[in-house]
Amino acid sequence: TQLLEQSPQFLSIQEGENLTVYCNSSSVFSSLQWYRQEPGEGPVLLVTVVTGGEVKKLKRLTFQFGDARKDSSLHITAAQPGDTGLYLCAGGRIQGAQKLVFGQGTRLTINP
């Protein structure tokens, strides 16, 4: 059973379009991390959100943590080919454990 469900799993859009990726769970997390991963490389941290309802912006990327700290979203405005990659959400501190629990990822392709 996947504790964190990401949707969509695959997304292919044209350059300049907007998109939203969702990360949902029935469990409460103390924090949510978003990572981006290129083929053959490790995940690179984009952002950590820790407060329910928190919104963080990173250039054209907007991250939101749900009020109940069970879900998160990543919105990209005016997508560019350089945004192509695997986007992973990861929940921290479930049931007091130190590990991160990852979603299965969203593979995003931005076509020029």
Add this chain to the structure above:
Amino acid sequence: DTGVSQNPRHKITKRGQNVTFRCDPISEHNRLYWYRQTLGQGPEFLTYFQNEAQLEKSRLLSDRFSAERPKGSFSTLEIQRTEQGDSAMYLCATAGFLISTDTQYFGPGTRLTVL
């Protein structure tokens, strides 16, 4: 470069052989994690060290897997009698002293292929 480093980056081995991977953490990070990632999936937790103490192990970590962090700095992950199902990307991540901070920083990974 002061990020997390992992060696080797790629390892090809025959079934039944033993392999060992090394992770060097970000300087002064006392928490170190190992994860495994198979194709099309997110990383799955394997084990966690705080300084030199191994505090948590996943049920995924069979008896053939062992991890050490002898001086609380670098860590090694050994797989004995490798099986084809062990083929995966093995990722190391580290985090700083503040237990309240969940943020982990990942290394580039070691890609293992078992023939």
